[in-house]
Amino acid sequence: MEIKQIARSFSLPVLMVSSYDHHLEAEEGVSVVQVEAGKDSVDMYIVNHLLKGDVVVTQDFGLACIALGKGALVLSPRGEQYTDDNIDYLMERRHEQAKRRRSGGKSKGPKAMTTEDRDRFQQKMTKVLQSEQEKHDI
Numbered sequence: 001m002e003i004k005q006i007a008r009s010f011s012l013p014v015l016m017v018s019s020y021d022h023h024l025e026a027e028e029g030v031s032v033v034q035v036e037a038g039k040d041s042v043d044m045y046i047v048n049h050l051l052k053g054d055v056v057v058t059q060d061f062g063l064a065c066i067a068l069g070k071g072a073l074v075l076s077p078r079g080e081q082y083t084d085d086n087i088d089y090l091m092e093r094r095h096e097q098a099k100r101r102r103s104g105g106k107s108k109g110p111k112a113m114t115t116e117d118r119d120r121f122q123q124k125m126t127k128v129l130q131s132e133q134e135k136h137d138i
Contacts, residue, residue: 018035
């Protein structure tokens with residue numbers, strides 16, 4: 001997994017959070033926390049344990065919005081960085097899609113991950129971590 005490789009190159013720990021419905025294996029440098037299988041159990045665990053400066057990888061705009069408010073750096077698995085400048089638009093888009101679904105409309109799910117998506121994520125994650133490392137080395 002890209003996250004593990006990048007974190008190792010920066011000597012950073014990784015915490016992966018999932019519900020008991022998904023099996024993840026801990027390994028050197030990677031801790032795993034499993035929580036009850038509830039609609040927002042994973043998100044609530046992350047929010048309650050998040051510290052300023054942490055890096056969160058999620059495709060959930062709601063979690064991204066809360067994480068930004070707590071001072072985290074937030075990336076999508078496709079390498080898009082969520083910021084105060086773009087999160088309002090993304091939340092509005094999510095709201096409009098939910099309204100459309102409630103009124104009987106359909107919306108598409110996310111596209112399958114591509115090699116280009118993975119490469120973009122690796123590049124963005126590396127850039128973000130390098131930038132943060134430079135800020136704290138000064």
